[in-house]
Amino acid sequence: MARIDDIIHQRLEKLHRIRQQDIDPYPHRYHRSHTTKEAIALFERGENAQVSLAGRITASRLMGKATFIDIRDSSGKIQVYFRSDHLGEKYEFLREFDIGDIIGVSGNLFKTHTEEITLGATDFTMLSKSLQSLPEKWHGLVDVEKRYRQRYLDLISNEEVRQLFLVRSRTIAHIRRYLDERGFIEVETPVLHPIPGGARARPFITHHHALDQDLYLRIATELYLKRLIVGGLDKVYEIGRIFRNEGISIKHNPEFTMLESYEAYADYNDVMKMLEEMISHVAQEVLGTTKVSFAGDTIDFSPPWQRITLREAIKEGCGIDFLEHTNAYSLRDAIRQLGIETEETLSPAYLTDKLVSTFVEPGLIQPTFLLDYPVETSPLAKRKPEDKRLVERFEAFAGGMEIANAFTELNDPEEQKNRFISQEDWRTKFGDEEAERYQADFILALEHGMPPTGGLGLGIDRLVMLFTNQQSIREVILFPQLRTK
RNA sequence: GGGCCGUUAGCUCAGGGGUAGAGCACCUGACUUUUAAUCAGGGUGUCCGGGGUUCGAAUCCCCGACGGCUCACCA
Numbered sequence: 056m057a058r059i060d061d062i063i064h065q066r067l068e069k070l071h072r073i074r075q076q077d078i079d080p081y082p083h084r085y086h087r088s089h090t091t092k093e094a095i096a097l098f099e100r101g102e103n104a105q106v107s108l109a110g111r112i113t114a115s116r117l118m119g120k121a122t123f124i125d126i127r128d129s130s131g132k133i134q135v136y137f138r139s140d141h142l143g144e145k146y147e148f149l150r151e152f153d154i155g156d157i158i159g160v161s162g163n164l165f166k167t168h169t170e171e172i173t174l175g176a177t178d179f180t181m182l183s184k185s186l187q188s189l190p191e192k193w194h195g196l197v198d199v200e201k202r203y204r205q206r207y208l209d210l211i212s213n214e215e216v217r218q219l220f221l222v223r224s225r226t227i228a229h230i231r232r233y234l235d236e237r238g239f240i241e242v243e244t245p246v247l248h249p250i251p252g253g254a255r256a257r258p259f260i261t262h263h264h265a266l267d268q269d270l271y272l273r274i275a276t277e278l279y280l281k282r283l284i285v286g287g288l289d290k291v292y293e294i295g296r297i298f299r300n301e302g303i304s305i306k307h308n309p310e311f312t313m314l315e316s317y318e319a320y321a322d323y324n325d326v327m328k329m330l331e332e333m334i335s336h337v338a339q340e341v342l343g344t345t346k347v348s349f350a351g352d353t354i355d356f357s358p359p360w361q362r363i364t365l366r367e368a369i370k371e372g373c374g375i376d377f378l379e380h381t382n383a384y385s386l387r388d389a390i391r392q393l394g395i396e397t398e399e400t401l402s403p404a405y406l407t408d409k410l411v412s413t414f415v416e417p418g419l420i421q422p423t424f425l426l427d428y429p430v431e432t433s434p435l436a437k438r439k440p441e442d443k444r445l446v447e448r449f450e451a452f453a454g455g456m457e458i459a460n461a462f463t464e465l466n467d468p469e470e471q472k473n474r475f476i477s478q479e480d481w482r483t484k485f486g487d488e489e490a491e492r493y494q495a496d497f498i499l500a501l502e503h504g505m506p507p508t509g510g511l512g513l514g515i516d517r518l519v520m521l522f523t524n525q526q527s528i529r530e531v532i533l534f535p536q537l538r539t540k
Numbered sequence: 541g542g543g544c545c546g547u548u549a550g551c552u553c554a555g556g557g558g559u560a561g562a563g564c565a566c567c568u569g570a571c572u573u574u575u576a577a578u579c580a581g582g583g584u585g586u587c588c589g590g591g592g593u594u595c596g597a598a599u600c601c602c603c604g605a606c607g608g609c610u611c612a613c614c615a
Contacts, residue, residue: 304610
């Protein structure tokens with residue numbers, strides 16, 4: 056039940072009074088001459104022109120016939136000084152302003168006694184009346200659930216959150232610039248896939264009415280991007296939303312952003328070089344350094360990153376040499392002998408990942424490439440010429456998280472066909488629901504000839520976590536997935 | 541999905557069987573260089589929801605909702 060004197064009522068009354076004066080509290084436009092940051096820079100250069108600024112009121116200090124109001128726009132904030140002897144009758148209208156309102160102010164800049172660059176108002180306009188009160192000015196908004204559900208309040212009241220999402224934006228912009236400057240073409244491929252593929256994951260299923268056909272939200276962009284390599288676009292990339300119908304955690308959101316890039320005539324060694332160079336370059340551009348603090352550690356992205364084979368890393372971690380286990384039963388038993396619980400599945404992808412996530416990943420704080428995965432775990436990657444049991448694949452880790460996955464792409468259509476078939480076997484014999492599905496259209500593309508190609512997948516959200524020292528992926532996604540209230 | 545923790549005013553938080561509290565915000569008044577403005581006054585509430593125990597429940601118990609962490613799953 057609304058009280059007669061609660062905040063929204065008081066503000067509705069103000070709104071009513073404003074309208075009674077024939078003033079529109081929600082006008083259509085306001086022409087700013089500068090942002091607050093530009094205005095301050097202007098004054099510091101010694102140019103003191105008349106300026107018009109606009110922004111949200113974040114604080115107000117009323118002192119009788121003089122009032123100081125802080126307004127904030129996306130560039131920063133500025134203090135505005137209102138004097139009754141300069142504004143005349145209009146000064147009384149300040150009473151209708153509240154913290155949270157959006158106003159436009161024009162006047163001249165000056166410095167107060169405390170040396171703060173301030174706008175001396177000669178005129179002002181209500182641009183949008185706020186009916187709700189803002190979170191507390193000192194502590195900001197703390198309630199995590201409210202910060203995510205009403206992210207706008209988080210952005211208004213927590214400056215560091217605003218900065219964090221600016222870092223995210225600049226990170227993506229610099230990744231684009233890096234790739235564009237190296238001749239990559241940015242493309243857009245379908246989000247709706249007739250068959251999910253390119254990764255191990257449960258998909259979201261939807262239905263197209265006109266086609267009367269089930270479709271899947273993409274779990275990867277891989278198979279379409281490779282078709283473009285077949286089509287002669289030798290360097291392509293896509294930065295896009297990926298959807299995986301799996302658990303939510305501090306490292307997982309059901310929709311997340313991934314960069315995938317494919318470069319013809321390159322192999323995974325070339326991709327490794329590109330990735331370490333790109334990340335350190337982007338860190339330098341965005342953060343001004345290649346060293347970041349993350350969860351109490353200092354991570355240095357400058358190349359070269361450490362390279363270690365998966366086999367060595369697992370052996371060091373727990374003593375198991377997966378190449379000695381020629382069948383999945385024996386590998387699973389070896390894992391269980393270490394006291395690690397495993398599912399009944401014998402999927403090599405599952406078992407390998409279990410070993411990595413338990414014994415290797417938590418220790419990979421500095422950027423590290425794990426190299427050469429068992430062929431059964433990577434149905435789309437090319438075998439190593441010197442050891443057919445392995446494929447040319449790497450995963451990159453930093454801060455104890457996997458951030459990238461890449462391989463020399465399998466371009467032999469006959470072998471790809473066989474790999475799909477053995478994946479289908481895993482599904483039928485061992486119930487591995489996430490095994491790669493046979494994709495006849497993709498085979499058809501390969502049959503036309505795909506050049507040797509190096510491909511990369513990079514988790515953008517996790518990279519931003521590393522850049523901003525955030526331990527939860529929800530802190531770097533503007534609107535993380537939450538249960539509907 | 542399991543375990544642990546949390547949910548009290550618009551916001552940040554105290555209070556843990558006996559009249560619902562503080563700071564900020566808000567309202568009234570004073571104040572022409574303040575900046576967490578200051579000063580004087582005002583407490584504005586479905587104590588997350590439902591049930592139970594009790595003379596009496598924000599507080600104890602049970603069920604549920606939502607969130608955080610964690611385990612499982614995954615990337």
